[in-house]
Amino acid sequence: xxxxxxxxxxxxxxxxxxxxxxxxxxxxxxxxxxxxxxxxxxxxxxxxxxxxxxxxxxxxxxxxxxxxxxxxxxxxxxxxxxxxxxxxxxxxxxxxxxxxxxxxxxxxxxxxxxxxxxxxxxxxxxxxxxxxxxxxxxxxxxxxxxxxxxxxxxxxxxxxxxxxxxxxxxxxxxxxxxxxxxxxxxxxxxxxxxxxxxxxxxxxxxxxxxxxxxxxxxxxxxxxxxxxxxxxxxxxxxxxxxxxxxxxxxxxxxxxxxxxxxxxxxxxxxxxxxxxxxxxxxxxxxxxxxxxxxxxxxx
Numbered sequence: 464x465x466x467x468x469x470x471x472x473x474x475x476x477x478x479x480x481x482x483x484x485x486x487x488x489x490x491x492x493x494x495x496x497x498x499x500x501x502x503x504x505x506x507x508x509x510x511x512x513x514x515x516x517x518x519x520x521x522x523x524x525x526x527x528x529x530x531x532x533x534x535x536x537x538x539x540x541x542x543x544x545x546x547x548x549x550x551x552x553x554x555x556x557x558x559x560x561x562x563x564x565x566x567x568x569x570x571x572x573x574x575x576x577x578x579x580x581x582x583x584x585x586x587x588x589x590x591x592x593x594x595x596x597x598x599x600x601x602x603x604x605x606x607x608x609x610x611x612x613x614x615x616x617x618x619x620x621x622x623x624x625x626x627x628x629x630x631x632x633x634x635x636x637x638x639x640x641x642x643x644x645x646x647x648x649x650x651x652x653x654x655x656x657x658x659x660x661x662x663x664x665x666x667x668x669x670x671x672x673x674x675x676x677x678x679x680x681x682x683x684x685x686x687x688x689x690x691x692x693x694x695x696x697x698x699x700x701x702x703x704x705x706x707x708x709x710x711x712x713x714x715x716x717x718x719x720x721x722x723x724x725x726x727x728x729x730x731x732x733x734x735x736x737x738x739x740x741x742x743x744x745x746x747x748x749x750x751x752x753x754x755x756x757x758x759x760x761x762x
Contacts, residue, residue: 467539470532472499473511477529480518554583555739560599560608563685564626564705565726566590569609577746584739592683593663600729606740610729611663618729621744623751627703628664628722632714633695639714646672646718653679653697655688665700668722689713 476485476496486493497514504511511525521529545554561570566588574586589599589608599605600616612620630644638644649669654676656665669676679697682688685705692699693712702724706715728747734740
């Protein structure tokens with residue numbers, strides 16, 4: 464018998480003035496109520512109820528302790544409801560990692576929609592590059608994270624979206640008005656790149672094509688990279704999502720042959736049982752499969 468149930472039995476006996484009526488109201492035997500009250504009196508070291516033919520009556524000590532026990536029971540009920548909400552994944556705090564393009568173009572809309580459905584769940588957001596995200600996942604710093612595939616971490620991966628890789632060129636570049644940018648043409652260009660530990664997409668694409676370009680500049684900031692291209696310092700290869708909704712003065716050309724990256728939601732093994740994380744994953748899957756990502760969503 465839990466302490467909360469003992470307190471509730473005592474409170475009901477005090478309210479009704481009868482152990483028998485308290486037992487009926489609480490769905491147990493009179494003996495249960497009597498033992499519960501006796502156990503509390505023994506634990507607290509003071510008498511709580513006087514029992515007699517006319518029923519049960521609070522002692523002076525019981526009168527003093529009654530409001531304190533009521534407060535304990537109210538706290539116990541709040542605790543029970545909070546635990547039920549956590550088990551159901553309807554409250555809590557989620558730590559979510561992401562890289563720039565997802566943080567800017569997806570997460571605000573995802574969080575808005577998710578919190579409309581689950582207002583009791585709040586977020587801590589961490590934004591970095593692929594390397595940062597993978598470190599956070601490996602260290603347990605985040606409950607879930609958006610990353611790219613392939614990824615070697617011990618996580619469950621939910622593929623969401625195939626994002627085209629695009630060549631971006633200064634507006635005055637001779638190929639700026641072409642229909643596509645052939646990868647073979649990279650050999651004669653100065654490439655602006657993210658650091659190699661971060662730039663998995665373009666470096667992978669170029670290496671798969673057997674190319675070893677001249678990297679003139681590196682920067683860890685995606686939008687600084689775009690600004691450098693805009694100012695004629697070189698060209699770059701970036702995911703299409705990064706360019707969404709921007710008015711930069713750069714030419715955007717699909718690659719030839721085409722190349723993509725796969726965006727996925729990663730859930731560390733330790734978080735597989737979290738109801739809140741599962742609700743988030745289910746919502747992200749639903750959102751990514753909607754018309755918001757027309758044509759590119761992965762079934």
